[in-house]
Amino acid sequence: MQSFGEMQSMATNIFSAYASVAASMMLFRSMANDIIPQPVKAFVCSVFIRFFRHFFDRFFKKLSPHMTIVVDENTGITRNQIYDAAEIYLRTKINPDADRLKANKSTKQRNINLSMVKDQEVVDFYEGFEVKWQFMLVEPEGDRASFKSEKRYFEATFEKINKETVVNEYLPFVLAKAKEIKEKERPVKLYTRDCPYHDDDEGGNRSGNWGCINLDHPVTFDKLAMDQNLKGAIIEDLDRFLRRKDYYKEVGKAWKRGYLLYGPPGTGKSSLIAAMANYLKFDVYDLELSSLYSNSELRRILLRTNNKSIIVIEDIDCSAQTHDRDREGDGDSESDYMDSTNNKFTLSGLLNFIDGLWSTCGDGRIIIFTTNHKEKLDPALLRPGRMDMHIHMGYCTPEGFDILALNYLRINDHPRLFPEIKGLIREVEITPAEIAEHLMRNEDVDLALEGVLGLLKQKKDEQGKVLEGSDVKENKNNGNEGVQEDNKKEKEKGKKKGKFGKIVTSLIKFKRQSSKAAIVKCSNCEKIKS
Numbered sequence: 001m002q003s004f005g006e007m008q009s010m011a012t013n014i015f016s017a018y019a020s021v022a023a024s025m026m027l028f029r030s031m032a033n034d035i036i037p038q039p040v041k042a043f044v045c046s047v048f049i050r051f052f053r054h055f056f057d058r059f060f061k062k063l064s065p066h067m068t069i070v071v072d073e074n075t076g077i078t079r080n081q082i083y084d085a086a087e088i089y090l091r092t093k094i095n096p097d098a099d100r101l102k103a104n105k106s107t108k109q110r111n112i113n114l115s116m117v118k119d120q121e122v123v124d125f126y127e128g129f130e131v132k133w134q135f136m137l138v139e140p141e142g143d144r145a146s147f148k149s150e151k152r153y154f155e156a157t158f159e160k161i162n163k164e165t166v167v168n169e170y171l172p173f174v175l176a177k178a179k180e181i182k183e184k185e186r187p188v189k190l191y192t193r194d195c196p197y198h199d200d201d202e203g204g205n206r207s208g209n210w211g212c213i214n215l216d217h218p219v220t221f222d223k224l225a226m227d228q229n230l231k232g233a234i235i236e237d238l239d240r241f242l243r244r245k246d247y248y249k250e251v252g253k254a255w256k257r258g259y260l261l262y263g264p265p266g267t268g269k270s271s272l273i274a275a276m277a278n279y280l281k282f283d284v285y286d287l288e289l290s291s292l293y294s295n296s297e298l299r300r301i302l303l304r305t306n307n308k309s310i311i312v313i314e315d316i317d318c319s320a321q322t323h324d325r326d327r328e329g330d331g332d333s334e335s336d337y338m339d340s341t342n343n344k345f346t347l348s349g350l351l352n353f354i355d356g357l358w359s360t361c362g363d364g365r366i367i368i369f370t371t372n373h374k375e376k377l378d379p380a381l382l383r384p385g386r387m388d389m390h391i392h393m394g395y396c397t398p399e400g401f402d403i404l405a406l407n408y409l410r411i412n413d414h415p416r417l418f419p420e421i422k423g424l425i426r427e428v429e430i431t432p433a434e435i436a437e438h439l440m441r442n443e444d445v446d447l448a449l450e451g452v453l454g455l456l457k458q459k460k461d462e463q464g465k466v467l468e469g470s471d472v473k474e475n476k477n478n479g480n481e482g483v484q485e486d487n488k489k490e491k492e493k494g495k496k497k498g499k500f501g502k503i504v505t506s507l508i509k510f511k512r513q514s515s516k517a518a519i520v521k522c523s524n525c526e527k528i529k530s
């Protein structure tokens with residue numbers, strides 16, 4: 001056992017040793033402070049801190065059941081498709097109660113998009129597991145910060161056991177969903193050969209012969225004044241067409257559909273095409289047959305159309321090439337019009353393309369012919385299987401008038417004037433276009449309706465005189481019979497270009513006068529764009 005004196009001297013030794021170590025440390029520290037420059041000290045410290053952080057991270061992450069996938073905005077110099085897709089897809093998953101969001105809209109976009117702000121989290125569920133997305137933004141630091149762009153990326157965190165599902169199923173699902181959303185938001189385009197330029201053509205048609213503008217046509221099926229059953233049948237047909245993409249492939253048929261729209265001018269054929277385009281979100285190609293010189297040109301032009309599009313050939317009866325059959329051959333059979341050299345444009349060239357060549361290229365095409373005179377059309381065009389649906393657009397009916405009154409005057413009824421107007425509509429032939437025009441003439445409901453009434457009375461007088469001594473046709477909407485009065489034919493003479501073409505022309509004019517205010521006439525409204 002140690003004596004008290006020995007213990008005392010040991011403590012003294014320990015204290016003196018501690019004092020000398022402390023003194024040396026202080027001396028060393030003050031020397032280091034004087035000798036080692038500040039940046040070197042900062043560097044040594046940061047190395048230590050990084051080393052320990054890395055060590056701890058690795059240790060604790062080994063125990064974590066989660067993993068994180070980083071989705072950078074760019075991969076090298078190109079954009080990362082997954083980043084773009086995640087940005088679009090996650091917009092639909094943002095918590096509606098979020099306190100802070102970003103609002104974006106480019107000149108090309110129609111709507112304002114809300115997106116995530118820095119560090120914001122969005123939780124998504126896929127196949128029963130959770131994927132937590134976080135938007136990260138790193139601002140550049142240092143002297144040259146203003147020359148560098150910020151770094152943006154997403155972090156997707158989920159349980160490690162779901163790694164395979166996330167990579168092989170979830171991320172492809174996000175890509176597909178984003179594509180779908182983009183398709184829906186994309187404005188429908190109107191392509192025409194008259195248009196000299198493209199409005200944001202992402203479809204890759206830049207090298208083709210088509211120019212395009214946005215089809216800002218507000219018409220939808222519910223705004224169309226036409227037989228409700230027919231309208232329902234068209235929508236059903238379009239839905240079936242969209243649904244059966246794989247079916248067409250299975251039975252070895254091209255995924256295409258043909259419609260023939262016929263009826264007097266002003267009954268809504270062009271409006272129906274615009275409604276179909278808006279419903280399907282298909283672009284429209286307005287093909288002017290009179291501008292074509294050969295079958296090969298036609299083929300080249302049609303091959304440069306995008307998938308999922310509507311090709312419109314208006315007023316097919318007015319096209320000299322398609323009804324002047326004598327020039328093409330001498331008989332009735334289609335083969336008579338074959339032009340083996342492909343040096344001129346022929347009806348058979350068009351029909352062959354619709355039937356055959358087209359099948360080998362492209363997907364999701366709708367071809368629409370319009371005519372005011374179905375009876376004038378070449379029987380080859382009407383052959384079963386060529387045009388899948390023949391749609392008659394007739395004169396206005398009382399039910400059609402209800403839709404027009406709701407569209408233009410926002411009224412469902414008018415006890416004083418509706419019964420008289422509807423009674424006259426049953427008696428006279430009047431187009432929805434004529435009624436629409438009169439409904440738009442006055443903001444005052446009574447005055448607008450009285451205008452329509454006056455027009456109907458005037459029409460009744462005129463038609464009464466023309467039909468003097470002859471029976472009034474019982475069913476004016478029955479097929480094309482109602483179109484055949486001579487006075488109407490006269491009126492339609494010289495009308496070579498449909499309203500659809502006129503809309504194209506006015507839209508192009510508007511684009512050219514971008515600095516001035518231009519008035520663009522739409523289907524059912526006068527829109528002032530500036």
Ligand SMILES: Nc1ncnc2c1ncn2[C@@H]1O[C@H](COP(=O)(O)OP(=O)(O)OP(=O)(O)O)[C@@H](O)[C@H]1O
Nearest residue numbers: 224225265266267268269270271432433498499523
């Ligand atoms: N059925 C309808 N429903 C609603 N509006 C219509 C209808 N028919 C015509 N209109 C109105 O009349 C205008 C002209 O109609 P539209 O150009 O669609 O007729 P169309 O049958 O194609 O005529 P055309 O044979 O002269 O090209 C449209 O912009 C629309 O405002």
